[in-house]
Amino acid sequence: MKFLCLGYLDPEKMDARPKEEIEAVMRGCQPHLEAFYASGQVLVDAGLDQASASLRRSNGKVNVTDGPFIETKELIGSAFLIEARDLEDAIRVASLHPAAQSAAAEQFGWGIEIRPVRYFEDREGKN
Numbered sequence: 664m665k666f667l668c669l670g671y672l673d674p675e676k677m678d679a680r681p682k683e684e685i686e687a688v689m690r691g692c693q694p695h696l697e698a699f700y701a702s703g704q705v706l707v708d709a710g711l712d713q714a715s716a717s718l719r720r721s722n723g724k725v726n727v728t729d730g731p732f733i734e735t736k737e738l739i740g741s742a743f744l745i746e747a748r749d750l751e752d753a754i755r756v757a758s759l760h761p762a763a764q765s766a767a768a769e770q771f772g773w774g775i776e777i778r779p780v781r782y783f784e785d786r787e788g789k790n
Contacts, residue, residue, distance in 0.1 A: 665706070665780040666753040670741035670762045673772030674713070688771075692761035699759040704752075708743040737772060744780070753777050 677685060699705060717728045743760070747753035754777060757763065762773040 664747060664749065664753075666745050666747055666750070666757075667778050667780050668743045668745060668753075668757050668760070669739050669776045669778075670743070670760070671737040671772070671774045671776065672740045673736055674738045675736065676771045688765070688767040691767070692765055695759065695761040695764040698764075699756070699761070702745075702756050702759060704745045704747060704756045706744040706746055708741070710741045711739055713738065737774070750777070750779065753779075 696708075700708075715729070719726050719728070741762075743757075745753060745756050747756055757775050757777050760775060762768055762775050765773070767773070
């Protein structure tokens, strides 16, 4: 079963720190990432830029609006896809990610949301 994990952060907390400190924190994430990847269950891992757009259909037209659009002080900063037996296994794998392991996680409001992926159409004959 596949799980989409969204990594959150508090951009105000990160933006308030000097660039050198952020770079040092990110370098400190590398050992955690190595353990995370070593699980063999990470299919995709990507950081997300703050620039975004939103598409919404209204009055018969598709409207494009600049984003981001979450109504919270948190920002989605990364997304990763993992393969796991069940939600408990997905939690175990996601907990290897630096957002859960790094001491900086608390300082910068890092967190992870884990969601099972449900397929609308089975194009390959399997789920």
